[in-house]
Amino acid sequence: MRDDTVCKGILVPGMPHPLLCPEKNEGWGRIRKAYESAKKEIDASGAERIVVYSTFWPSILGHQIQAFPEPEWTHVDDEFHDLGSIPYKFRMDPEFAERAVQACEARGLHARTVSYYGFPIDTGSIVALKLLNPENKLPTIIVSSNMYANRAETIVLGKSIRDAIDEDGKKTAVIVVSALSNRLHTDSFDISDDKIHSLKDNEWNLKFLEYLDKGRLEDVSQLSRQFHNEARVPKVVSFKPFWIMASIMGQNNLYEGNVLAYEPICGTGGAVVTLTPAEDTAGDLEYDEDDPEFYKGDREVLDFYDQPGMGPLEEADGD
Amino acid sequence: MSKGEIVMGALAPHPPHLVYAENPPQNDATSEGGWEELRWGYERLRNSMSDIDFDVIIVHTPHWQTFSGTHLLGVDSFKSLSVDPVFPNLFRYNYDLKVDVELSRMIHDNAIEAGLSMKMMENPDFRIDYGTVTSCHLTNPSWNKPIVCISSHRSKFYFNAEVMQANMVKLGDATRKAIEKSGKKAVLLSSNSLSHRHFTVEPEVPEDMSKEHVTNHHQYLWDMKMINLMREGKTKEMIDLMPDFTEQTIAETEAGSLTWLISALGFPSYEAVVHAYGTVIGTGNAIVGWDPRKAKV
Numbered sequence: 001m002r003d004d005t006v007c008k009g010i011l012v013p014g015m016p017h018p019l020l021c022p023e024k025n026e027g028w029g030r031i032r033k034a035y036e037s038a039k040k041e042i043d044a045s046g047a048e049r050i051v052v053y054s055t056f057w058p059s060i061l062g063h064q065i066q067a068f069p070e071p072e073w074t075h076v077d078d079e080f081h082d083l084g085s086i087p088y089k090f091r092m093d094p095e096f097a098e099r100a101v102q103a104c105e106a107r108g109l110h111a112r113t114v115s116y117y118g119f120p121i122d123t124g125s126i127v128a129l130k131l132l133n134p135e136n137k138l139p140t141i142i143v144s145s146n147m148y149a150n151r152a153e154t155i156v157l158g159k160s161i162r163d164a165i166d167e168d169g170k171k172t173a174v175i176v177v178s179a180l181s182n183r184l185h186t187d188s189f190d191i192s193d194d195k196i197h198s199l200k201d202n203e204w205n206l207k208f209l210e211y212l213d214k215g216r217l218e219d220v221s222q223l224s225r226q227f228h229n230e231a232r233v234p235k236v237v238s239f240k241p242f243w244i245m246a247s248i249m250g251q252n253n254l255y256e257g258n259v260l261a262y263e264p265i266c267g268t269g270g271a272v273v274t275l276t277p278a279e280d281t282a283g284d285l286e287y288d289e290d291d292p293e294f295y296k297g298d299r300e301v302l303d304f305y306d307q308p309g310m311g312p313l314e315e316a317d318g319d
Numbered sequence: 320m321s322k323g324e325i326v327m328g329a330l331a332p333h334p335p336h337l338v339y340a341e342n343p344p345q346n347d348a349t350s351e352g353g354w355e356e357l358r359w360g361y362e363r364l365r366n367s368m369s370d371i372d373f374d375v376i377i378v379h380t381p382h383w384q385t386f387s388g389t390h391l392l393g394v395d396s397f398k399s400l401s402v403d404p405v406f407p408n409l410f411r412y413n414y415d416l417k418v419d420v421e422l423s424r425m426i427h428d429n430a431i432e433a434g435l436s437m438k439m440m441e442n443p444d445f446r447i448d449y450g451t452v453t454s455c456h457l458t459n460p461s462w463n464k465p466i467v468c469i470s471s472h473r474s475k476f477y478f479n480a481e482v483m484q485a486n487m488v489k490l491g492d493a494t495r496k497a498i499e500k501s502g503k504k505a506v507l508l509s510s511n512s513l514s515h516r517h518f519t520v521e522p523e524v525p526e527d528m529s530k531e532h533v534t535n536h537h538q539y540l541w542d543m544k545m546i547n548l549m550r551e552g553k554t555k556e557m558i559d560l561m562p563d564f565t566e567q568t569i570a571e572t573e574a575g576s577l578t579w580l581i582s583a584l585g586f587p588s589y590e591a592v593v594h595a596y597g598t599v600i601g602t603g604n605a606i607v608g609w610d611p612r613k614a615k616v
């Protein structure tokens with residue numbers, strides 16, 4: 001095992017079924033068991049803190065980070081309200097949230113903490129924290145997913161979070177809440193016979209899980225645009241979870257991957273995967289994407305001011 | 320029992336900024352004002368309703384997003400705190416509202432008959448979305464009438480804008496038939512902005528109006544195109560253009576609210592009254608009223 005401040009990365013689905021009714025479908029039950037295994041891995045990792053990035057929490061004004069010390073509410077999911085209510089009380093880390101915001105600003109991002117009683121924490125974060133940190137042993141921050149952010153901004157966001165983690169050096173587990181393929185069944189279906197919505201979604205999910213099983217996180221990150229096109233309902237501009245996960249964890253393939261479960265949840269691809277820093281696994285990388293350090297805002301195709309080496313136009317070019 | 324009817328339809332967008340700017344006692348955040356043109360537009364809408372007797376407000380909301388069909392509130396009353404997940408600094412509103420469950424069920428049943436996938440929301444812990452609260456507050460600040468709240472079925476994302484439109488035309492039709500059967504007088508609200516590209520930063524003082532403008536000119540041109548069609552009573556043409564408008568301006572019409580409203584009103588050919596147009600954090604917002612009495616003149 002490689003010693004790293006970010007000692008664990010975990011992908012979990014945010015759907016409420018494994019929390020509220022794991023008994024209703026064998027696959028949902030296996031996801032629930034996988035959550036329990038992932039929790040054990042966190043306990044054994046020496047993690048002192050959790051960072052959650054939830055694709056279920058969209059933001060518009062830059063990046064929002066939850067900083068209310070002890071958010072408490074009874075949550076009901078917008079879609080699956082008939083499954084029941086979810087009472088919760090969590091323990092946030094306001095000081096670390098503030099430092100994460102400062103780190104974001106230092107890299108050119110617009111970010112802020114949110115600290116308000118009754119703030120509607122999203123279903124995905126609630127499910128993840130209820131199952132992975134049920135006794136609130138570890139203080140947490142939750143990071144929103146900006147609906148307009150593309151790769152450069154998300155990579156820089158990940159690096160900013162990493163800066164904040166490295167500042168105090170506390171061991172940190174990163175939890176990313178996202179489905180793989182996200183196409184839900186849009187009509188009633190036989191709960192005992194849940195399945196991935198389409199064969200194509202399933203094939204892409206399996207391809208990504210093959211990579212993750214080999215610890216090839218950066219390769220998965222680099223393939224995110226393709227995955228977005230092939231297996232995602234385009235509710236947002238891009239598929240960001242592996243961009244930020246790889247960015248926080250170090251942008252390499254040096255991990256031991258552990259696919260704990262992969263099951264359909266109402267048609268979506270639900271997977272629980274853990275990644276542990278390792279010395280030598282799959283070292284081959286496909287570096288074909290930019291690796292930005294600072295965020296300078298959206299650049300339009302016709303923005304010449306930021307183009308290198310254009311030089312002045314010829315005064316008389318004959319045209 | 321006499322036949323029920325729609326007594327007013329309105330495009331009633333829900334930027335929480337407008338509630339924030341008004342400083343009502345229900346909202347925890349306080350402001351120095353802002354977005355007056357839109358707030359005065361809502362005032363004009365309310366004035367236009369002052370001589371109208373109605374029993375219920377029916378709101379179609381983009382911020383209750385459902386993917387397996389359309390859902391309706393099915394609990395008699397709700398009392399809680401609504402906090403906007405995007406603008407929590409502006410909107411933390413204590414609501415206390417009643418629901419017309421009987422009419423909700425009638426819409427639900429009619430829509431199922433029309434072939435739509437529908438579901439009643441019967442969990443008493445459910446939190447009402449800030450879009451519903453904002454549109455209803457600005458239209459009827461006294462909250463003295465029950466509401467029916469209809470979710471936004473996101474079929475635009477799972478299929479395309481045409482499928483969304485087809486579903487919402489059916490839902491609007493089913494809504495009108497349910498109202499007629501109920502014997503009630505209803506005000507219908509389409510709770511959405513038009514063009515919907517936001518700024519991604521907020522001024523230090525959110526109500527600093529020197530920073531407010533439409534995000535880009537083409538959004539403005541599209542908004543005017545749609546508003547002029549409303550003013551001219553060309554609602555069928557407007558619905559025909561809706562998929563392109565929605566695509567080109569990332570418009571919040573993607574939620575289906577406006578298509579639902581126009582269908583429920585029977586694609587009015589009389590002129591709509593535009594009470595205001597203005598921007599909120601770059602998005603285009605129009606407050607528009609359709610008074611069916613005009614059709615009878």
